Amino acid sequence: MRREREKICFCFPGQLQERPHLPVHHPLHGDGLAREICEETLRFSGFDVLNFSFQEGDWEPYYNVKLQLTSYVISLIHYYWLQREGIFPHVIAEHSMGIYAALAASESIDFREGLLLTRDIGLVIEKWAREIGGSMCLVLGLGMDQIEGIRDRLDGYRISIANYNGSRNFVLSGLREGIDRVIPLCLDMGAVAAHRLTFSAPLHCDLMEPVRAEILGLVDRITVRELRVPVFNHMTLSFLKKEDIKPFLAGEICRPVYWEGCVRELVRRGVTWFIEVGNDDTLCKLIRWIDRGIKTTATGDPSSMGKLRPDEVSRDAS
Amino acid sequence: MAEVTEELILQLKKLIIERLKLEEVTTEDIGTDDPLFGEGLGLDSIDALELVLGLEKDYGVIIPDAEVGQKVFQSVRTIAQYVVDNRGTG
DSSP states (O other): OOOOOOOEEEEEOOOOSSOOOOOTTSHHHHOHHHHHHHHHHHHHHOEETTTTEESSTTOTTOHHHHHHHHHHHHHHHHHHHHHHTTOOOSEEEEOGGGHHHHHHHTTSSOHHHHHHHHHHHHHHHHHHHHHHTEEEEEEESOOHHHHHHHHHHTTTSOOEEEEEEETTEEEEEEEHHHHHHHHHHHHHTTOSEEEEOSOOSOOSSGGGGGGHHHHHHHHTTSOOOOOSSOBEETTTTEEOOGGGHHHHHHHGGGSOBOHHHHHHHHHHTTOOEEEEOSSSOHHHHHHHHHOTTSEEEETTSTTHHHHOOGGGOOOOOO | OOOOOHHHHHHHHHHHHHHTTOTTOOGGGSOTTSOSBTTSSOBOHHHHHHHHHHHHHHHOOOOOSHHHHHHHTTOHHHHHHHHHHHTTOO
16 A cells, blocks of 8 residues: 655754663664764763763853753754654754754754854853843643733743743743742642743743843854755744844744744644654654644654654655 | 442543553553553653543543642542542532
């Protein structure tokens, strides 16, 4: 029987929330390609992915930077594994800090540039976080009206919606005291869950504006090339162009992530299969909520790679 | 007081598999008293939201807040007991 052609979107997730469990039998230890990338990461950024520590520099205390680098490297190892299996995307989507791996996958920037951008932008964000005292939390089960109501009650704490992940799934950013107050209010209103995330910075809101110029300075050092695979811009619901990339990178930390709209638009444009390229399956779960009918696979699921067979996959992007 | 039946337990296991799209999992794989979160099935709060909706849709029971949710979602048996105790009261 002839299989129907799939239109595939590779999704690059944002920062991991905790150090991933990588036991000795994990493929990251044994696979030659993975080992090579981990060695390259150590050589160029000073970060040892498998031991989750910096071997040089004074960056060891920056936990979120280590998580960001780990997320970046694992996503790209998974991406290269998919390539090795003959599985290629028609389009790429990204969530939050997943942009660096997404751009490296699209070959708009190279692996090393993405690696150093991830580290250096991460450090700018972390230093700013320590200065301003920010935080973020996940709220599940409340609708937009309820979230807006809570924001109004906490006027002055500069609470913003940082991620529009689904109709009842939001991430909020703000000053730390504000987030401390948001969580019990959300729980009192009947949220299924409301808890603080690992981030120390109030990402994806205007509290990040003061570091935009510094980030643009870092971004200006890299060479941006034409994208070989189109990367979808969740803010404009259109594909990023080469000339959009630097301002996008500098601005995205100040703007929300419109993940729900992004997924809906990609489905409307014909995507039939979302493959999450990273260590977890969070984006697959978000997509499940947005559109239960759409096919999803997470490469972080150890059994998934074997199920992704090239004969099921079309390379024809038309 | 109504009793939890094996039929309800089986229905709830099917609901978990269907709502969470656990394609590789069968009802036999889910122990009735096994923890659902963390070490057990490995579910998280995003999964909990799906289950809240599923229970509301299929059984008309409402999980009013996170505190109740934590107690209800300990295992399939605790979900079943909550359904039995609250069906028709939502």
